[in-house]
Amino acid sequence: MIEIRYHDAEGFFMHDVRPVELREAEVRMIDQRQLPEKLVYVDAKDARETAEAIRAMVVRGAPAIALAGAFGFYLEASRHISESADKLEEVLVKAHALLLASRPTAVNLSFALTRMMNTFHTLALREVRVDEIVRGLRAEALALQAEDEVACRQIGEHLLTLYEEGMGVLTHCNTGGLATSRYGTALAGFYLAKERGMALRVYADETRPYLQGSRLTAWELQQAGVDVTVICDNMAAAVMAQGLARAVVVGADRIAANGDTANKIGTMGLAILARHFGIPFYVAAPVSTIDPRTPTGAEIPIETRPEDELTVIRGARIAPVGVAAYNPAFDVTPSDLITAIITEIGIYRAPYAFSH
Numbered sequence: 097m098i099e100i101r102y103h104d105a106e107g108f109f110m111h112d113v114r115p116v117e118l119r120e121a122e123v124r125m126i127d128q129r130q131l132p133e134k135l136v137y138v139d140a141k142d143a144r145e146t147a148e149a150i151r152a153m154v155v156r157g158a159p160a161i162a163l164a165g166a167f168g169f170y171l172e173a174s175r176h177i178s179e180s181a182d183k184l185e186e187v188l189v190k191a192h193a194l195l196l197a198s199r200p201t202a203v204n205l206s207f208a209l210t211r212m213m214n215t216f217h218t219l220a221l222r223e224v225r226v227d228e229i230v231r232g233l234r235a236e237a238l239a240l241q242a243e244d245e246v247a248c249r250q251i252g253e254h255l256l257t258l259y260e261e262g263m264g265v266l267t268h269c270n271t272g273g274l275a276t277s278r279y280g281t282a283l284a285g286f287y288l289a290k291e292r293g294m295a296l297r298v299y300a301d302e303t304r305p306y307l308q309g310s311r312l313t314a315w316e317l318q319q320a321g322v323d324v325t326v327i328c329d330n331m332a333a334a335v336m337a338q339g340l341a342r343a344v345v346v347g348a349d350r351i352a353a354n355g356d357t358a359n360k361i362g363t364m365g366l367a368i369l370a371r372h373f374g375i376p377f378y379v380a381a382p383v384s385t386i387d388p389r390t391p392t393g394a395e396i397p398i399e400t401r402p403e404d405e406l407t408v409i410r411g412a413r414i415a416p417v418g419v420a421a422y423n424p425a426f427d428v429t430p431s432d433l434i435t436a437i438i439t440e441i442g443i444y445r446a447p448y449a450f451s452h
Protein backbone atom coordinates (compact mmCIF):
# COMPACT_ATOMS: atom_id res chain seq x y z
CA MET A 97 0.00 0.00 0.00
CA ILE A 98 1.70 3.20 -1.16
CA GLU A 99 0.57 6.20 0.87
CA ILE A 100 2.82 8.85 -0.57
CA ARG A 101 1.43 11.68 -2.66
CA TYR A 102 3.46 14.23 -4.49
CA HIS A 103 0.94 16.67 -5.83
CA ASP A 104 -1.94 18.48 -4.20
CA ALA A 105 -5.30 19.17 -5.83
CA GLU A 106 -3.91 22.13 -7.81
CA GLY A 107 -1.09 19.98 -9.15
CA PHE A 108 1.61 21.67 -7.07
CA PHE A 109 4.33 19.57 -5.59
CA MET A 110 3.53 18.35 -2.10
CA HIS A 111 5.63 16.25 0.19
CA ASP A 112 3.65 13.73 2.15
CA VAL A 113 5.78 10.98 3.61
CA ARG A 114 4.29 10.02 6.98
CA PRO A 115 6.64 7.67 8.81
CA VAL A 116 4.68 7.47 12.09
CA GLU A 117 0.89 7.49 12.37
CA LEU A 118 -1.27 7.06 15.44
CA ARG A 119 -4.17 4.76 14.69
CA GLU A 120 -6.96 3.63 16.99
CA ALA A 121 -5.01 1.06 19.03
CA GLU A 122 -1.53 1.07 17.55
CA VAL A 123 1.24 3.24 16.19
CA ARG A 124 1.92 2.42 12.53
CA MET A 125 5.46 3.01 11.32
CA ILE A 126 7.08 2.70 7.90
CA ASP A 127 9.71 0.00 8.38
CA GLN A 128 12.71 2.09 7.36
CA ARG A 129 14.99 -0.94 7.53
CA GLN A 130 13.31 -2.25 4.37
CA LEU A 131 13.57 0.87 2.23
CA PRO A 132 14.15 1.45 -0.62
CA GLU A 133 13.28 -2.11 -1.72
CA LYS A 134 9.97 -2.36 0.10
CA LEU A 135 7.49 0.08 1.57
CA VAL A 136 6.02 -1.91 4.46
CA TYR A 137 4.66 -1.00 7.87
CA VAL A 138 5.20 -2.19 11.42
CA ASP A 139 2.54 -1.74 14.12
CA ALA A 140 3.28 -1.37 17.82
CA LYS A 141 0.48 -1.56 20.37
CA ASP A 142 2.17 -0.50 23.62
CA ALA A 143 5.24 1.22 25.07
CA ARG A 144 7.36 -1.94 25.03
CA GLU A 145 6.76 -2.66 21.33
CA THR A 146 7.29 0.99 20.42
CA ALA A 147 10.57 1.14 22.35
CA GLU A 148 11.71 -2.01 20.55
CA ALA A 149 10.82 -0.49 17.15
CA ILE A 150 12.86 2.61 18.00
CA ARG A 151 15.83 0.58 19.23
CA ALA A 152 15.70 -1.67 16.14
CA MET A 153 15.59 1.35 13.75
CA VAL A 154 12.15 0.60 12.31
CA VAL A 155 11.71 4.31 12.93
CA ARG A 156 14.69 6.65 13.19
CA GLY A 157 15.55 10.35 12.97
CA ALA A 158 15.26 12.51 16.07
CA PRO A 159 11.77 14.05 15.55
CA ALA A 160 10.22 10.78 14.27
CA ILE A 161 11.61 8.86 17.26
CA ALA A 162 10.08 11.49 19.55
CA LEU A 163 6.66 11.12 17.90
CA ALA A 164 6.77 7.35 18.07
CA GLY A 165 7.71 7.64 21.75
CA ALA A 166 4.79 9.96 22.50
CA PHE A 167 2.39 7.66 20.65
CA GLY A 168 3.74 4.59 22.48
CA PHE A 169 3.32 6.41 25.80
CA TYR A 170 -0.30 7.23 24.97
CA LEU A 171 -1.01 3.63 23.85
CA GLU A 172 0.32 2.34 27.15
CA ALA A 173 -2.05 4.69 28.99
CA SER A 174 -4.98 3.64 26.80
CA ARG A 175 -4.41 0.01 27.80
CA HIS A 176 -4.90 0.95 31.46
CA ILE A 177 -7.98 3.08 31.06
CA SER A 178 -9.94 1.19 33.70
CA GLU A 179 -7.25 1.54 36.40
CA SER A 180 -6.98 4.23 39.07
CA ALA A 181 -4.98 7.39 38.40
CA ASP A 182 -2.33 6.18 40.88
CA LYS A 183 -1.96 2.87 39.08
CA LEU A 184 -1.83 4.70 35.73
CA GLU A 185 0.97 6.89 37.05
CA GLU A 186 2.95 3.80 38.05
CA VAL A 187 2.49 2.35 34.55
CA LEU A 188 3.47 5.61 32.85
CA VAL A 189 6.62 6.12 34.93
CA LYS A 190 7.78 2.69 33.70
CA ALA A 191 6.72 3.43 30.11
CA HIS A 192 8.61 6.72 30.24
CA ALA A 193 11.82 5.00 31.41
CA LEU A 194 11.51 2.21 28.85
CA LEU A 195 10.95 4.57 25.92
CA LEU A 196 13.63 7.02 27.03
CA ALA A 197 16.22 4.24 27.18
CA SER A 198 15.48 3.06 23.62
CA ARG A 199 17.97 5.51 22.05
CA PRO A 200 20.03 7.91 24.17
CA THR A 201 21.40 10.66 21.91
CA ALA A 202 18.41 12.45 20.34
CA VAL A 203 17.02 14.82 22.96
CA ASN A 204 13.70 15.21 21.09
CA LEU A 205 12.55 11.91 22.61
CA SER A 206 13.11 13.21 26.12
CA PHE A 207 11.36 16.49 25.18
CA ALA A 208 8.27 14.67 23.89
CA LEU A 209 8.09 12.24 26.82
CA THR A 210 8.40 15.11 29.30
CA ARG A 211 5.48 16.85 27.56
CA MET A 212 3.44 13.65 27.84
CA MET A 213 4.32 13.14 31.51
CA ASN A 214 3.53 16.78 32.30
CA THR A 215 0.15 16.41 30.60
CA PHE A 216 -0.58 13.38 32.76
CA HIS A 217 0.37 15.26 35.96
CA THR A 218 -1.61 18.37 35.04
CA LEU A 219 -4.75 16.34 34.39
CA ALA A 220 -4.24 14.03 37.39
CA LEU A 221 -3.81 17.01 39.72
CA ARG A 222 -7.15 18.36 38.50
CA GLU A 223 -8.62 14.96 39.48
CA VAL A 224 -10.21 14.43 36.07
CA ARG A 225 -11.42 10.89 35.26
CA VAL A 226 -8.86 8.40 34.00
CA ASP A 227 -10.55 8.04 30.60
CA GLU A 228 -10.32 11.82 30.22
CA ILE A 229 -6.64 11.74 31.18
CA VAL A 230 -6.10 9.14 28.46
CA ARG A 231 -7.96 11.30 25.93
CA GLY A 232 -5.80 14.25 26.99
CA LEU A 233 -2.67 12.20 26.36
CA ARG A 234 -3.86 11.30 22.85
CA ALA A 235 -4.52 14.97 22.13
CA GLU A 236 -1.07 15.95 23.42
CA ALA A 237 0.67 13.31 21.28
CA LEU A 238 -1.20 14.51 18.18
CA ALA A 239 -0.34 18.12 19.07
CA LEU A 240 3.34 17.19 19.12
CA GLN A 241 2.94 15.75 15.61
CA ALA A 242 1.14 18.84 14.31
CA GLU A 243 3.71 21.18 15.87
CA ASP A 244 6.56 19.22 14.31
CA GLU A 245 5.01 19.54 10.87
CA VAL A 246 4.68 23.31 11.22
CA ALA A 247 8.23 23.57 12.58
CA CYS A 248 9.65 21.57 9.66
CA ARG A 249 7.96 23.80 7.10
CA GLN A 250 9.26 26.90 8.85
CA ILE A 251 12.78 25.46 8.90
CA GLY A 252 12.42 24.93 5.15
CA GLU A 253 11.38 28.57 4.68
CA HIS A 254 14.48 29.79 6.54
CA LEU A 255 16.76 27.42 4.64
CA LEU A 256 15.49 28.77 1.33
CA THR A 257 16.86 32.21 2.21
CA LEU A 258 20.36 30.66 2.24
CA TYR A 259 20.23 29.02 -1.19
CA GLU A 260 20.65 30.34 -4.72
CA GLU A 261 19.18 29.05 -7.96
CA GLY A 262 21.17 26.12 -9.38
CA MET A 263 23.30 25.67 -6.27
CA GLY A 264 24.74 22.27 -5.29
CA VAL A 265 24.22 21.33 -1.63
CA LEU A 266 25.65 18.32 0.17
CA THR A 267 23.69 16.53 2.89
CA HIS A 268 24.32 13.61 5.22
CA CYS A 269 22.13 10.86 6.69
CA ASN A 270 18.36 11.26 6.33
CA THR A 271 16.63 14.35 7.64
CA GLY A 272 13.53 14.24 5.48
CA GLY A 273 9.89 13.35 5.87
CA LEU A 274 10.98 9.89 7.00
CA ALA A 275 12.81 11.40 9.98
CA THR A 276 10.04 13.79 11.07
CA SER A 277 6.28 14.16 10.93
CA ARG A 278 6.52 15.68 7.44
CA TYR A 279 8.92 17.65 5.16
CA GLY A 280 11.99 17.00 7.32
CA THR A 281 14.54 19.44 8.71
CA ALA A 282 17.62 19.75 6.49
CA LEU A 283 15.67 18.28 3.56
CA ALA A 284 12.71 20.66 4.04
CA GLY A 285 14.59 23.38 2.14
CA PHE A 286 14.87 21.08 -0.90
CA TYR A 287 11.16 20.27 -0.86
CA LEU A 288 10.18 23.90 -0.54
CA ALA A 289 12.60 24.84 -3.33
CA LYS A 290 10.95 22.20 -5.52
CA GLU A 291 7.52 23.54 -4.58
CA ARG A 292 8.59 27.06 -5.63
CA GLY A 293 10.29 25.97 -8.86
CA MET A 294 13.82 26.72 -7.61
CA ALA A 295 16.41 24.28 -8.97
CA LEU A 296 18.90 22.89 -6.45
CA ARG A 297 21.28 19.97 -6.90
CA VAL A 298 21.52 17.73 -3.86
CA TYR A 299 24.52 15.50 -3.14
CA ALA A 300 23.48 12.78 -0.69
CA ASP A 301 26.25 11.07 1.27
CA GLU A 302 25.49 7.36 1.38
CA THR A 303 26.12 7.58 5.16
CA ARG A 304 27.94 4.49 6.26
CA PRO A 305 27.38 2.25 8.11
CA TYR A 306 23.56 2.27 8.05
CA LEU A 307 23.17 3.91 4.62
CA GLN A 308 20.43 6.36 5.58
CA GLY A 309 21.65 8.63 2.76
CA SER A 310 21.60 6.18 -0.13
CA ARG A 311 18.62 4.15 1.08
CA LEU A 312 16.35 6.86 2.53
CA THR A 313 17.39 10.35 1.42
CA ALA A 314 17.98 9.29 -2.18
CA TRP A 315 14.64 7.45 -2.19
CA GLU A 316 12.67 10.34 -0.72
CA LEU A 317 14.19 13.00 -2.94
CA GLN A 318 14.04 10.89 -6.08
CA GLN A 319 10.36 10.09 -5.45
CA ALA A 320 9.69 13.79 -5.09
CA GLY A 321 11.51 14.72 -8.28
CA VAL A 322 14.33 16.58 -6.53
CA ASP A 323 17.67 16.50 -8.39
CA VAL A 324 19.69 14.12 -6.17
CA THR A 325 23.03 12.40 -6.69
CA VAL A 326 24.33 9.75 -4.31
CA ILE A 327 28.01 9.82 -3.35
CA CYS A 328 30.12 7.67 -1.00
CA ASP A 329 31.06 9.45 2.21
CA ASN A 330 34.69 9.51 1.12
CA MET A 331 33.83 11.51 -2.03
CA ALA A 332 32.65 14.56 -0.11
CA ALA A 333 36.03 16.31 -0.23
CA ALA A 334 36.27 15.85 -4.01
CA VAL A 335 32.72 17.12 -4.52
CA MET A 336 33.57 20.27 -2.54
CA ALA A 337 36.96 20.71 -4.22
CA GLN A 338 35.29 20.56 -7.65
CA GLY A 339 32.81 23.24 -6.60
CA LEU A 340 29.86 20.88 -7.09
CA ALA A 341 28.64 21.44 -3.52
CA ARG A 342 28.66 25.06 -2.38
CA ALA A 343 27.08 24.42 1.02
CA VAL A 344 26.53 21.56 3.46
CA VAL A 345 23.27 21.11 5.37
CA VAL A 346 22.70 18.46 8.03
CA GLY A 347 20.25 17.74 10.83
CA ALA A 348 20.93 17.26 14.54
CA ASP A 349 20.14 14.87 17.34
CA ARG A 350 21.13 17.18 20.16
CA ILE A 351 22.48 20.72 20.19
CA ALA A 352 24.26 21.68 23.42
CA ALA A 353 23.92 25.13 25.03
CA ASN A 354 27.16 26.26 23.35
CA GLY A 355 26.05 25.08 19.90
CA ASP A 356 28.14 21.88 19.78
CA THR A 357 26.00 19.48 17.74
CA ALA A 358 25.61 15.71 17.86
CA ASN A 359 24.51 14.25 14.54
CA LYS A 360 25.05 11.14 12.44
CA ILE A 361 28.61 9.82 12.47
CA GLY A 362 30.54 11.54 9.72
CA THR A 363 28.98 14.95 10.24
CA MET A 364 32.02 16.40 11.99
CA GLY A 365 34.27 15.39 9.09
CA LEU A 366 32.02 17.30 6.70
CA ALA A 367 32.20 20.40 8.90
CA ILE A 368 36.00 20.24 8.88
CA LEU A 369 36.01 19.84 5.09
CA ALA A 370 33.55 22.72 4.66
CA ARG A 371 35.83 24.98 6.70
CA HIS A 372 38.82 23.91 4.58
CA PHE A 373 37.01 24.64 1.32
CA GLY A 374 35.43 27.87 2.65
CA ILE A 375 31.81 26.81 2.17
CA PRO A 376 29.01 27.27 4.73
CA PHE A 377 28.08 24.42 7.06
CA TYR A 378 24.45 24.59 8.20
CA VAL A 379 22.65 22.64 10.93
CA ALA A 380 18.85 22.54 10.58
CA ALA A 381 16.77 21.39 13.56
CA PRO A 382 13.65 22.24 15.53
CA VAL A 383 14.03 24.06 18.84
CA SER A 384 13.19 20.77 20.59
CA THR A 385 16.62 19.49 19.50
CA ILE A 386 18.37 22.24 21.48
CA ASP A 387 19.23 21.05 24.98
CA PRO A 388 20.26 24.00 27.16
CA ARG A 389 20.79 21.61 30.07
CA THR A 390 23.72 20.03 28.25
CA PRO A 391 26.44 22.71 28.44
CA THR A 392 28.78 21.40 25.71
CA GLY A 393 29.12 18.51 23.29
CA ALA A 394 31.34 16.65 25.75
CA GLU A 395 28.29 15.92 27.91
CA ILE A 396 26.13 14.51 25.06
CA PRO A 397 25.63 10.73 25.44
CA ILE A 398 26.74 9.02 22.24
CA GLU A 399 25.06 5.75 21.33
CA THR A 400 27.21 2.84 20.24
CA ARG A 401 25.32 0.54 17.85
CA PRO A 402 25.83 -3.21 17.32
CA GLU A 403 29.00 -4.20 15.45
CA ASP A 404 27.13 -6.14 12.78
CA GLU A 405 25.55 -2.91 11.49
CA LEU A 406 29.10 -2.15 10.35
CA THR A 407 30.38 -5.57 9.35
CA VAL A 408 27.28 -6.95 7.61
CA ILE A 409 25.37 -5.21 4.80
CA ARG A 410 21.99 -6.67 3.83
CA GLY A 411 23.02 -10.10 5.12
CA ALA A 412 26.42 -10.04 3.38
CA ARG A 413 29.48 -10.06 5.63
CA ILE A 414 32.05 -7.43 4.58
CA ALA A 415 34.62 -8.01 7.34
CA PRO A 416 36.18 -11.17 8.77
CA VAL A 417 34.19 -13.01 11.43
CA GLY A 418 35.51 -12.09 14.86
CA VAL A 419 37.27 -8.86 13.85
CA ALA A 420 36.77 -5.96 16.28
CA ALA A 421 34.48 -3.19 15.03
CA TYR A 422 33.73 0.20 16.58
CA ASN A 423 30.34 1.66 15.71
CA PRO A 424 29.47 5.00 17.36
CA ALA A 425 26.21 6.20 15.81
CA PHE A 426 26.93 9.93 16.18
CA ASP A 427 29.76 12.42 16.43
CA VAL A 428 29.85 15.94 17.84
CA THR A 429 30.66 18.89 15.60
CA PRO A 430 32.28 21.75 17.54
CA SER A 431 30.14 24.86 17.34
CA ASP A 432 32.91 27.03 15.85
CA LEU A 433 32.64 24.95 12.64
CA ILE A 434 28.90 25.65 12.32
CA THR A 435 28.06 28.64 10.12
CA ALA A 436 24.43 28.81 11.27
CA ILE A 437 21.79 26.82 13.13
CA ILE A 438 18.44 27.02 11.34
CA THR A 439 15.35 26.49 13.53
CA GLU A 440 11.65 27.14 13.03
CA ILE A 441 11.94 30.42 14.94
CA GLY A 442 14.89 31.78 13.05
CA ILE A 443 18.55 31.49 12.10
CA TYR A 444 21.21 31.57 14.81
CA ARG A 445 24.84 32.37 14.09
CA ALA A 446 27.95 31.91 16.25
CA PRO A 447 28.68 32.51 19.07
CA TYR A 448 25.83 30.30 20.24
CA ALA A 449 24.48 30.53 23.81
CA PHE A 450 21.16 28.74 24.23
CA SER A 451 19.35 29.05 27.55
CA HIS A 452 15.98 27.94 28.89
Ligand SMILES: CSC[C@@H](O)[C@@H](O)C(=O)COP(=O)(O)O
Nearest residue numbers: 156157158271275281347348360
Ligand atom coordinates in the same frame (compact mmCIF):
# COMPACT_ATOMS: atom_id res chain seq x y z
C1 LIG B 1 15.62 15.24 11.24
S1 LIG B 1 16.59 13.90 11.67
C2 LIG B 1 18.02 14.56 12.49
C3 LIG B 1 18.94 13.50 12.96
O1 LIG B 1 18.23 12.61 13.77
C4 LIG B 1 19.61 12.77 11.78
O2 LIG B 1 20.49 13.63 11.15
C5 LIG B 1 20.33 11.56 12.29
O3 LIG B 1 21.47 11.63 12.70
C6 LIG B 1 19.55 10.29 12.34
O4 LIG B 1 20.25 9.22 12.90
P1 LIG B 1 19.53 7.81 12.98
O5 LIG B 1 20.56 6.92 13.63
O6 LIG B 1 19.19 7.40 11.59
O7 LIG B 1 18.32 7.99 13.87
